[in-house]
Amino acid sequence: MLQNALNQSKIYLKEIIEPGDVVVDATAGNGHDTLYLAKLVTPSGKVVAFDIQQAAVESTKQRLSSAGVEHAEVILAGHERLEEFISQGVRAVVFNLGYLPGADHTVTTESSKTIQAIEAALRLLVVKGRIVLVIYHGHQTGKIERSAVLDFVATLPQEQYQVLHSAFLNQQNSPPELVVIERKN
Numbered sequence: 001m002l003q004n005a006l007n008q009s010k011i012y013l014k015e016i017i018e019p020g021d022v023v024v025d026a027t028a029g030n031g032h033d034t035l036y037l038a039k040l041v042t043p044s045g046k047v048v049a050f051d052i053q054q055a056a057v058e059s060t061k062q063r064l065s066s067a068g069v070e071h072a073e074v075i076l077a078g079h080e081r082l083e084e085f086i087s088q089g090v091r092a093v094v095f096n097l098g099y100l101p102g103a104d105h106t107v108t109t110e111s112s113k114t115i116q117a118i119e120a121a122l123r124l125l126v127v128k129g130r131i132v133l134v135i136y137h138g139h140q141t142g143k144i145e146r147s148a149v150l151d152f153v154a155t156l157p158q159e160q161y162q163v164l165h166s167a168f169l170n171q172q173n174s175p176p177e178l179v180v181i182e183r184k185n
């Protein structure tokens with residue numbers, strides 16, 4: 001069975017993240033990805049997670065604390081402000097775009113801020129590091145965001161970056177898609 005975009009994202013992250021790395025969860029939500037990253041960088045690494053919703057920050061902190069994780073910082077701020085909080089090189093940045101399941105669907109990631117955040121992430125990414133995006137485009141804002149993100153990542157210079165786009169072509173209901181950017185040098 002082929003893996004869905006979310007599972008693919010985890011595989012692409014696991015391939016390159018090592019204990020001691022600094023990594024970013026750009027959309028903490030309920031903290032599933034934050035916890036996944038925290039397990040990969042333990043014991044000496046660090047995860048920095050961002051979300052604009054207090055409820056998401058609390059939910060992520062709760063998940064981390066239940067798992068006994070202390071090496072993750074959860075920040076109530078937009079991912080477009082990444083560089084205000086991180087200055088060292090990062091091995092990976094994950095974006096799980098869209099809205100928080102079970103919460104207000106109008107609070108969702110937006111293309112202009114997502115692209116600002118990808119630009120910031122590219123400036124911080126170490127060589128062989130990856131930016132992984134899971135794109136949900138079943139809703140209207142998601143369709144606009146998908147198109148803007150794909151247009152933007154397609155312009156990245158191939159001498160510096162590899163850009164992968166993975167999508168199921170024969171599935172109904174706009175299944176999520178995956179984009180992976182790897183810094184080559």
Ligand SMILES: C[S@@+](CC[C@H](N)C(=O)[O-])C[C@H]1O[C@@H](n2cnc3c(N)ncnc32)[C@H](O)[C@@H]1O
Pocket residue numbers: 026027028029030031032033034050051052053056077078079080096097098099100101107108109110113
């Ligand atoms: C699909 S959810 C993320 C799910 C999460 N990865 C998890 O494991 O539960 C998307 C999240 O992005 C957040 N978000 C929206 N705009 C944002 C922004 N500019 N910066 C950071 N987070 C944002 C939303 O509040 C929402 O919690």
